[in-house]
Amino acid sequence: MTTITVPPSPLSPDEDANKLRKAFQGLGTDEKTVIEILSHRSAGQRLAIAKAYAHLYGESLLERLHSELSGDFRKAVMLWTMDPAERDAKLANKALKRKGDRDLWVIIEVACASSPDHLVAVRKAYCSLYSSSMEEEVAQSFSTVHPLSKLLVRLLTSYRYSGDHVDSELAKYEAAQLSDAVKSNQIGRDDVIRILSSRNKSQLKETFKYYNENYGKHIVEGKHQCKTPRPKWMAAKTTLSPTRGQIGSDGSGKKAPADIEVIDKSQFTTLLKTAIWCLASPENHFAEVVRTSVVGLGTDEDSLTRAIVTRAEIDLEKIKEEYKIRYKTTLRADVIGDTSGDYKRFLLALVGSEGP
C-alpha cells in the first residue's frame, strides 16, 4: 500500500524533466519544485523522467541532483530517484563495507523484505555495479563468522515460491524443529537456517503461528503491544550451536586465523529476529527502524531515510499503523519532530497523511 499520492493526470516525463531542469537553473535550486515533482511520481514514472532528462539535456538526472542538492535531503532524493534494484544494491554494498550491527539489518532487509523477483534484480544490479556477486562478498566478508555467514548467504540467495500454498503438517513439523533448536540452545543450527531461508513466506507465517500456539504464549515486545506478535521463540533463552572450531584454520598461508569467530549470541539472536520479522511482518521491523532512528539524542538520518524511501511504495501505510499501535504516536509526528527543512518536507511528502 503506497503512501505517495500521484496526480490523476501527471505531466509527461518530458514535461517533468523540463520543470526539473528549470528548477536547477539560475541562482540557487528550486527545491520546492524538485520535491513537488519527484515525491509525487511512482517508481516507473521516476525512471521515465530520468530517461527523458538524459535524452533532452545530455546529462544524468542523478548527477545533476547530486550537484544541486546537499546533505540528508540530497541522499534521500537520490535514493528515491534511483532504480529500486540499483538503490538496494548500493545500500547493501555500503552496509557490507561498514559491517556494523545496524548495517547487517540492511542486508537482511534486502534479503527478507523483498519479493523474490526484486531480490534477483538487486543481485543482478550488484554484479553490474561491483563486478562481484553479493553472496560472494557476504561469504567472503563473514567467512570466519559462524553461523552468521551461512544465515546471510542463504537468505540472500533464496528465490522463494511466492504463492499462498501452505502445508499445515509441514508447519507443525518445522515448528517442532524450531522449538527443539531453542530448547537445545542451538538457534544457529542448520535446520533453523534451512527453514528460514527456503520456505515461502505464507508457510513461515503458519509455522510461527503453530510455534506460538504450541510452544508458549505470545511474546509482547518490550512495553509496547505489537500488532503482529514477535514469534515467542525469538525471546527464549537461546545460544548458538556448539560449532566452534568446526571449520578450522583456512590453512592458506596468507591469512590463517587460529580459529573461527563465533558471533556474539545476543547479536545473532537479534539478527535472526530481524530476519523473521522481515519475512513474516516487515511492517514491525520497519516501524522499529524508524523509531530507533528518532529516539534519544540525535537522529540516525540514514536509517530514517532508508526505511521511508524503500517502503513508501510497498507497505509504509502498514508501518504507520503499526507505529501508532506500538509507540502511541504517529510516524509523521516523529518525522516532524526530528527533521527540518527540505529534508523534512520531502520525507513528509513520501509519508503522506495520517489516518483519522
Added chain:
Amino acid sequence: MTTITVPPSPLSPDEDANKLRKAFQGLGTDEKTVIEILSHRSAGQRLAIAKAYAHLYGESLLERLHSELSGDFRKAVMLWTMDPAERDAKLANKALKRKGDRDLWVIIEVACASSPDHLVAVRKAYCSLYSSSMEEEVAQSFSTVHPLSKLLVRLLTSYRYSGDHVDSELAKYEAAQLSDAVKSNQIGRDDVIRILSSRNKSQLKETFKYYNENYGKHIVEGKHQCKTPRPKWMAAKTTLSPTRGQIGSDGSGKKAPADIEVIDKSQFTTLLKTAIWCLASPENHFAEVVRTSVVGLGTDEDSLTRAIVTRAEIDLEKIKEEYKIRYKTTLRADVIGDTSGDYKRFLLALVGSEGP
C-alpha cells in the same frame, strides 16, 4: 556455438504451425516434417511456433506432440520444443524425485553449466510448476546428507558475476585454500564450497590454473587425453571434512535420525568434479555424459537426449571437438551406432555435421 542450422529465410511461425498441423492430421504422423521444422529453428523461433500453434488451433503444441509421437523420439522432441527454463526445471524435478547418482549430475548441470540469468529463469519456472522452490526441495531432500546438501544448495542459488574480471592474487590465495583442503583430507570443507559456489567462472578457471601449476602436475583422465585437463586436485586422495555428528538429531519428534548421513567419499568427489567441470569446461562434462550413455550394453537414452537437447544451442560444437580428442571417434558416429529411426534422425539434425 550452436550446431543446428536455421534456414536463412525460415517460414513464419504461422506457416510452420500450419505445416506441423498438417503433419499431425490424417492417418499416422508425418515425423519427417516434424523433424524438418523443429530441429531447424532456434529456441526463440520454437517458442513463437508453439504460440502461433496454440493461437491458430486452440490446442497446445506440446500436448499434440505428446499424443502424436512416442518413445525416446517423443521425449527428445518435447524437451526441444519446451521453453528452455521450463525444460530444465522439469529435468531437475525428475532428478530430485529419483535421486540416483546420475540424477545429481542433472542438478549440478543446471546449477553450474547455465548462465546466471538462465539459472534464475529455471528457478522461477520451478516455483511456478511445483509451488515450491528448487533449493527448498534440494535442502529438504538432502538435509541429512552432509556436506552434499550444502554444496548443491549453494551451487543452485548462486548468481555469479558473469564478467571477465579476474583477481590473480585471489586466485593464488584460493588455489592454496583448495590445496590445503585436499592435503588435510577435507574436501567438503566450507571454504571449498564457498569458493566453488560464489566465484565467477573466469576467476575459478584462474584458480584451477594456479592449482595445477603450483600444487602438482596435470591429471590425464583415464587413457584419454583431455583437451582441458581436469584440475589435479580432483584426483588427489580426498576425504570429506570430519563433520559427522555436527548437526545432531533434528529432534522434531516426527522423524529423528540418530545421526546425519555422511555421503560416500568417492561419490562426493565425483560430484565435486562434475561441478568443477560444469563450471570451468562444460564441454568435458557433456562429452563424458554422451560417451557414458552409449558405451557398454544398451544406451542411456535419457542422458543422451538431455546432453544433446540442452547443449545444441550452447556448446555442442565444442563438445564434439572434445569428444573427438578424448574418444578417438565422433559424437555423430556414436549417435548413429546407438540409436535408430526418427529418434536417430532427430538427434543427428541437432548434432549437425562433423568437421573435416
